[in-house]
Amino acid sequence: MRLHRDAEPAPVRAVHCGLGAFHRAHQAVCTAADPEWGIAAYTFRSTELPAELNAQGGLYSLLVRGEDVRTIGSISRAHAGAERERWLSDLAAPEVAVVTLTVTEAAYRVPREGEDSAISRLVDGLRARFRAAAAPITLVPCDNVPDNGAALRSVLRAAVAGQDAAFAAWVEAGVSIASTVVDRITPATTPADVRAVHELTGVRDAVPVVTEPYAEWLLAGDFPGGRPSWERAGARFVDSVDDYQRRKLWLLNGAHSLLAYAGLGRGRSSVREAMDDAVLAGLVESWWDTAARHLPLPAAELDEYRSALRRRFAAPAIEHRLRQIAVDGSQKIPVRILPVLHRERGAGRLPEAAVAVLAAWIAHLRGGDVRDPRSADLVPAARSGARAVLTALDADLASDDELIAAINAEVPSAVGDEP
Ligand SMILES: NC(=O)c1ccc[n+]([C@@H]2O[C@H](COP(=O)([O-])OP(=O)(O)OC[C@H]3O[C@@H](n4cnc5c(N)ncnc54)[C@H](O)[C@@H]3O)[C@@H](O)[C@H]2O)c1
Numbered sequence: 001m002r003l004h005r006d007a008e009p010a011p012v013r014a015v016h017c018g019l020g021a022f023h024r025a026h027q028a029v030c031t032a033a034d035p036e037w038g039i040a041a042y043t044f045r046s047t048e049l050p051a052e053l054n055a056q057g058g059l060y061s062l063l064v065r066g067e068d069v070r071t072i073g074s075i076s077r078a079h080a081g082a083e084r085e086r087w088l089s090d091l092a093a094p095e096v097a098v099v100t101l102t103v104t105e106a107a108y109r110v111p112r113e114g115e116d117s118a119i120s121r122l123v124d125g126l127r128a129r130f131r132a133a134a135a136p137i138t139l140v141p142c143d144n145v146p147d148n149g150a151a152l153r154s155v156l157r158a159a160v161a162g163q164d165a166a167f168a169a170w171v172e173a174g175v176s177i178a179s180t181v182v183d184r185i186t187p188a189t190t191p192a193d194v195r196a197v198h199e200l201t202g203v204r205d206a207v208p209v210v211t212e213p214y215a216e217w218l219l220a221g222d223f224p225g226g227r228p229s230w231e232r233a234g235a236r237f238v239d240s241v242d243d244y245q246r247r248k249l250w251l252l253n254g255a256h257s258l259l260a261y262a263g264l265g266r267g268r269s270s271v272r273e274a275m276d277d278a279v280l281a282g283l284v285e286s287w288w289d290t291a292a293r294h295l296p297l298p299a300a301e302l303d304e305y306r307s308a309l310r311r312r313f314a315a316p317a318i319e320h321r322l323r324q325i326a327v328d329g330s331q332k333i334p335v336r337i338l339p340v341l342h343r344e345r346g347a348g349r350l351p352e353a354a355v356a357v358l359a360a361w362i363a364h365l366r367g368g369d370v371r372d373p374r375s376a377d378l379v380p381a382a383r384s385g386a387r388a389v390l391t392a393l394d395a396d397l398a399s400d401d402e403l404i405a406a407i408n409a410e411v412p413s414a415v416g417d418e419p
């Protein structure tokens with residue numbers, strides 16, 4: 001049996017940029033709680049995923065480990081990034097009021113002249129909207145970027161600077177940008193996941209998604225053109241996401257990056273496997289003690305968050321590959337690890353877990369198979385040592401002799417056979 005729709009999909013009133021596993025486990029699930037809103041979802045690179053999804057009427061199976069398999073129907077149609085005219089007309093459509101994005105941390109930068117990137121496409125789409133109805137719209141970045149709303153505003157502002165002044169003024173005043181904290185561990189789908197969904201449901205879904213029961217979505221911002229009732233599915237609207245963003249990026253994502261680099265160096269391949277390694281689990285606890293000192297949240301709330309993370313990281317049914325998390329370290333380490341390290345050095349401390357993750361990352365950069373937009377400068381820098389790597393990221397830390405010596409002293413022990 002294949003998935004197919006019996007009724008018309010919801011009218012498209014939201015657009016998504018960066019259709020991947022996470023969007024389908026998170027924002028698309030919340031949108032499904034409001035049947036008035038359908039999504040036109042665009043991938044950037046893959047042409048297969050939209051074709052597979054459209055062959056299923058946009059439907060897909062969401063396997064929530066330990067709970068059940070649901071069919072999610074909020075994606076009314078899916079498109080490859082190459083469908084430029086469609087993208088422009090969707091962005092220009094006055095009934096479209098929301099654009100969500102999951103385009104990875106690396107995408108939040110100003111495009112070079114003539115470059116085709118997530119931001120250049122967004123600018124093209126907004127220009128089409130400006131020329132059409134100029135109806136209000138809200139952009140909702142859902143990437144693991146600190147203050148993702150301000151980050152998107154800043155790259156957008158720089159990308160339209162020097163263009164038609166009326167358009168730039170409309171982007172500033174007529175385009176709202178929300179800030180969000182997003183959380184739901186969603187690894188890339190594997191062939192085993194496809195088989196598991198088939199065995200559980202009898203349905204042949206070529207593109208299911210597997211995720212955990214936990215989900216969090218905090219949003220701050222204005223929606224002048226309206227929005228789906230995401231709160232029906234548990235989203236929370238708050239005045240500011242700042243403290244929660246730091247809590248999530250430092251405790252969850254920081255620990256993930258630690259486990260990824262130190263874990264690969266110790267021959268582990270998934271988060272669960274790495275958490276079974278007492279040395280790595282000890283480093284994670286040490287990292288959490290360190291980062292928690294700089295989070296202005298009640299101790300009981302942080303303890304509860306840490307307990308939940310221990311459970312989530314150790315969940316046997318979620319196979320989160322360390323290699324997937326290790327991608328793009330140059331975009332992740334500066335937001336997950338370095339802000340805490342700065343504060344610790346300011347207090348005169350040298351936190352062992354931060355030193356360990358930086359040493360392990362340097363070993364990883366030396367080890368080959370590095371996927372990172374800055375690999376051309378970081379791989380040679382890693383061969384020179386910690387100072388060269390930190391110089392590329394953070395001049396203050398690069399001039400900290402005690403820190404540099406500590407990291408360099410750790411690097412050899414972090415090198416191992418990565419699986
Ligand atoms: N997977 C998770 O557990 C999770 C949880 C919270 C937040 N996120 C955020 O969502 C992002 C995507 O995660 P995913 O699991 O869906 O990944 P994915 O690989 O399944 O999908 C990523 C999507 O973004 C596009 N993309 C990748 N690099 C891009 C670039 N440089 N510019 C524009 N588009 C690009 C891809 O074409 C694809 O459509 C993450 O980078 C992270 O910021 C993921």
Ligand SMILES: O=P(O)(O)OC[C@@H](O)[C@@H](O)[C@H](O)[C@H](O)CO
Nearest residue numbers: 144182183184185186253256325
């Ligand atoms: O998705 P990335 O590449 O930004 O980071 C990898 C993981 O740390 C991340 O996906 C977490 O699982 C997620 O942020 C949990 O909500």
